[in-house]
Amino acid sequence: MAYQEGISSHQELPKPKLGREPTGNPKNPYGVGDPDDLTLRKVEKEILIPMKMRDKAKVEKCSEEVQAFTECCKISSIAMVIYCRNENTTMKSCLTKWYNDEGFKQQCTDEYLKERSEYRRTGIKHKDMKKYLA
Numbered sequence: 001m002a003y004q005e006g007i008s009s010h011q012e013l014p015k016p017k018l019g020r021e022p023t024g025n026p027k028n029p030y031g032v033g034d035p036d037d038l039t040l041r042k043v044e045k046e047i048l049i050p051m052k053m054r055d056k057a058k059v060e061k062c063s064e065e066v067q068a069f070t071e072c073c074k075i076s077s078i079a080m081v082i083y084c085r086n087e088n089t090t091m092k093s094c095l096t097k098w099y100n101d102e103g104f105k106q107q108c109t110d111e112y113l114k115e116r117s118e119y120r121r122t123g124i125k126h127k128d129m130k131k132y133l134a
Contacts, residue, residue, distance in 0.1 A: 032119065049105070049108055049109050052108045053098070054099065056108060061094065065091040072087045
């Protein structure tokens, strides 16, 4: 009971905050940047947007190829290096095609900027927003 000093058994624990506290500055409402700023930092250009492209391509654009490679790996176990070469090549070529597509890159960049702007406007991260709305 020593660890529960100050907390009665009937008292509810405070709920964790989803976002940040407002600053009162309209250009930077939650202290994380201007929501209307469309410039990208180096880490966003070189890491975050390519990561979004990779994840989106795996799920939306190349889902059949990824599924075929995954099934082959499950069936082949340790010998997957030998038996799943064709599936791996097909999956890599599909992912590379989308990774090099400028239209797809622009679409992912626009989505990223929209999510970042919303975070800066509300102080709630995109993944937490899904929990908040559910």
